[in-house]
Amino acid sequence: MKLLESIKKDFNTMTWVLIPVAIAINVVIGQIVVLLKLPVFLDSIGTMLVAVVCGPWAGALTGTLSNIIWGLAIDPSAFPWFPVALFIGFVTGWCAQGGLFRNTWKVAITGFIVALTAAAVSTPISVYLYGGITASGSSIITAYLLQTGRDLLTSVLSTNFLVEPVDKISTAFLAFAILRGLSARYLARFPRAGNATPEKDDRRALFIGVGIFVVLAILVANLINPAFLWIGLGVAVVVIGVGLLSSRIR
Amino acid sequence: MVIVDLQHVTYRYPMTEQSALEDVSLHIEEGEFVAVIGPNGAGKSTLCYTVAGFIPHFFKGELEGTVEVAGVESRQASLEQRVRSVGLVFQNPFNQISGAKYTVFEEIAFGLENLGVSRAEMPARVEQVMALTGITDLAERSPYALSGGQQQRVALASILVMEPKVLVLDEPTSQLDPVGTREVFGVIRNMALRGMTVLMVEHKLEWVAAFADRVIALENGRILAEGTPAEVLTDERLLEHHFGFSRYTLAAREGRKEALWPPDRRLPVTLDEAETGFREGLRRP
Amino acid sequence: MRERLSFYIQRHSPIHRLNPFTKLTLAFALVLISFFSPWYWTALCLILLVIFPLAIIGRVGREFFAAALRLLVPVTGFIFLMQSLFLPGGETVLFRFWFLRVTLESVARAFLISMRIFGMVSSFILFLLTTHPSELMTDLTRRGLPGTVAYVIISTLQILPQMQAKAQTIIAAQRSRGLAVEGSFIRRVRALVPLVGPLVFGSLVEVEERAIAIEARAFSATGPKTSYREIDDTPFDRTVRWLMVALVVLSLAARFFG
Ligand SMILES: Nc1ncnc2c1ncn2[C@@H]1O[C@H](COP(=O)(O)OP(=O)(O)O)[C@@H](O)[C@H]1O
Numbered sequence A: 001m002k003l004l005e006s007i008k009k010d011f012n013t014m015t016w017v018l019i020p021v022a023i024a025i026n027v028v029i030g031q032i033v034v035l036l037k038l039p040v041f042l043d044s045i046g047t048m049l050v051a052v053v054c055g056p057w058a059g060a061l062t063g064t065l066s067n068i069i070w071g072l073a074i075d076p077s078a079f080p081w082f083p084v085a086l087f088i089g090f091v092t093g094w095c096a097q098g099g100l101f102r103n104t105w106k107v108a109i110t111g112f113i114v115a116l117t118a119a120a121v122s123t124p125i126s127v128y129l130y131g132g133i134t135a136s137g138s139s140i141i142t143a144y145l146l147q148t149g150r151d152l153l154t155s156v157l158s159t160n161f162l163v164e165p166v167d168k169i170s171t172a173f174l175a176f177a178i179l180r181g182l183s184a185r186y187l188a189r190f191p192r193a194g195n196a197t198p199e200k201d202d203r204r205a206l207f208i209g210v211g212i213f214v215v216l217a218i219l220v221a222n223l224i225n226p227a228f229l230w231i232g233l234g235v236a237v238v239v240i241g242v243g244l245l246s247s248r249i250r
Numbered sequence B: 001m002v003i004v005d006l007q008h009v010t011y012r013y014p015m016t017e018q019s020a021l022e023d024v025s026l027h028i029e030e031g032e033f034v035a036v037i038g039p040n041g042a043g044k045s046t047l048c049y050t051v052a053g054f055i056p057h058f059f060k061g062e063l064e065g066t067v068e069v070a071g072v073e074s075r076q077a078s079l080e081q082r083v084r085s086v087g088l089v090f091q092n093p094f095n096q097i098s099g100a101k102y103t104v105f106e107e108i109a110f111g112l113e114n115l116g117v118s119r120a121e122m123p124a125r126v127e128q129v130m131a132l133t134g135i136t137d138l139a140e141r142s143p144y145a146l147s148g149g150q151q152q153r154v155a156l157a158s159i160l161v162m163e164p165k166v167l168v169l170d171e172p173t174s175q176l177d178p179v180g181t182r183e184v185f186g187v188i189r190n191m192a193l194r195g196m197t198v199l200m201v202e203h204k205l206e207w208v209a210a211f212a213d214r215v216i217a218l219e220n221g222r223i224l225a226e227g228t229p230a231e232v233l234t235d236e237r238l239l240e241h242h243f244g245f246s247r248y249t250l251a252a253r254e255g256r257k258e259a260l261w262p263p264d265r266r267l268p269v270t271l272d273e274a275e276t277g278f279r280e281g282l283r284r285p
Numbered sequence C: 001m002r003e004r005l006s007f008y009i010q011r012h013s014p015i016h017r018l019n020p021f022t023k024l025t026l027a028f029a030l031v032l033i034s035f036f037s038p039w040y041w042t043a044l045c046l047i048l049l050v051i052f053p054l055a056i057i058g059r060v061g062r063e064f065f066a067a068a069l070r071l072l073v074p075v076t077g078f079i080f081l082m083q084s085l086f087l088p089g090g091e092t093v094l095f096r097f098w099f100l101r102v103t104l105e106s107v108a109r110a111f112l113i114s115m116r117i118f119g120m121v122s123s124f125i126l127f128l129l130t131t132h133p134s135e136l137m138t139d140l141t142r143r144g145l146p147g148t149v150a151y152v153i154i155s156t157l158q159i160l161p162q163m164q165a166k167a168q169t170i171i172a173a174q175r176s177r178g179l180a181v182e183g184s185f186i187r188r189v190r191a192l193v194p195l196v197g198p199l200v201f202g203s204l205v206e207v208e209e210r211a212i213a214i215e216a217r218a219f220s221a222t223g224p225k226t227s228y229r230e231i232d233d234t235p236f237d238r239t240v241r242w243l244m245v246a247l248v249v250l251s252l253a254a255r256f257f258g
């Protein structure tokens, strides 16, 4: 079966040894970021590394186990959020399979797609499990949006779309920088090393950068008027679509 | 009986131009202790991986010639089959801890679990190798909370418990302090005395001279010299190729210039030989 | 500098003696019941009448309350406060304050959600305090969890403290070289790279050797594997598990038909 083979392909002994290291990287960098009081999480760098060089299934497993470890060793309230981590790993791997982790602008697109996925997946968890207001600082934005008369679902979704892109694009860039620092010889041991083969940047980088910036601006405007949420998402789809088409990837 | 048989082995790692091994032929008899010496990058580790089956199975790349262990050619054997007959211990003790277990006892049993050895058989086998490697009293400790020498003996025990036919040691003491080095060599001597077939890469020539039946000097992936320790470790070609000599050999070589060493006597490779030689040299008029 | 590997506290207690899978089932069942049950006070009752007593019986009372105080009280407190203040809706206005309108309904809802969260996290804390990760993994492997997954979890739990210690060393070293981990936003962003770089590359480089080491121990052998450790599973364990399943089904039924 094709699916089973694709899953199997992700896992060799190097994968099984890389995953624990990647999870430890997630946790330790996550904690350093807290120490530095930066307004991002950056707790899925390891997940993205595995997803790129081993594949989407390995990425999904790394994300899931990363949450389980966080729950086992640090704070059990991490458990229910595992689907978000799972999708971050899977989608990163999926994008990388399509060649979207080879130069800066492609990595930005990957980060952006991952952010939208993460926002979408975390919304139902936050609404149905936590009643929309979780313990994270971004809940203040949700609370504000609720006061402007929006319903719970839209408020949470708007908040997530606002918060996730910055974090996930930074994460993707950091993972990319780490991959650039590793030798091709070393990477070759992993099952999908080809996904990390570098490519030259071109002028599309600028276009995509501006596009993402515009989307972010529209999403911020959504704080004033809810209609901007849908406009923002529409523009996001266009930017991603153009990016994908221009790199001839389906 | 020949247990390891390499014929004209040439090997190139993936994505490299130069061969790491070049036309290497090597035969090891059952129960023989063979030491490999050579400068950095000579291909010593590559040779170890070849004998242990990690080349070609783990490293891929291009392998020419034949590599037979216990009568089976590497390309015909799976890595699992190879691992059952060849045990590999290498430099860094810390990286050889599996991470799968919380106690030394279970760490040693990890290989047996993977091989599907029955539960009833495990305790006796683990206790036996712990006694052999002198770590019985560490059984309940965490493998992470040990000294380098202790960790390396745990690594040795973890391999020995799987009862390999050949033991491959790649610079097993290069990251240890003098105490750890002595502990680990104590275990290796034990193994040699019990008739284990050993292939050991080692820089400390005094130890090589003490254990080895045969020494192979490797350079640039080729065999430069091969023979008994006495022959190889005093071969002047070694100095030309920057291998260095042991301090006993060097001392006697200097002594010969000052007429302190008998001119007709072969240079020594062990402390005992050096002592006898110098005594004789000093007694002469 | 030895850091804690997990929450586990070694004690002798009836809870410690339970099969790990039984305790896992118990934790999940408590969570599901508190979310499914239509009765408003379920979560609070489970906390007071089941989780707290079990923590005492498990002889981890002090550790349990310490962990709950550290991890749960601030979080549930925050959630309760924010939701009471900001969740819209409700008729019975308790008080108005500035632009806020706090109703009895939103306070009641906030209380329900905070209690559920409290119950969920504290039942897992109880589970973790009384279950050694290695025993859990051994037992789950016997029940069909792939050995490789168990390997990943145990090995991460052992690597993590080492990495944290290494991170602390690097932070201290970089600080003494004048790296600012405080200060303006830009300076803190700049501090990230010299802290993270050595840590990440150092640990990634070791991966290849570690893979060789576990391969040498027949990690990817294809035959059936055995386990040295054996975890007890008594008829009592099985009874408890089925009871839990029954209670979850019952609470689900009560929600839809009750
Ligand atoms: N994984 C690898 N990929 C490519 N080349 C390698 C690899 N490992 C070693 N080499 C090269 O092979 C040669 C022999 O290396 P090695 O066997 O490690 O030497 P030694 O153990 O004697 O120091 C060196 O030139 C080294 O650069």
Ligand SMILES: [Mg+2]
Binding pocket: B044, B045, B046, B170
């Ligand atoms: Mg070497």
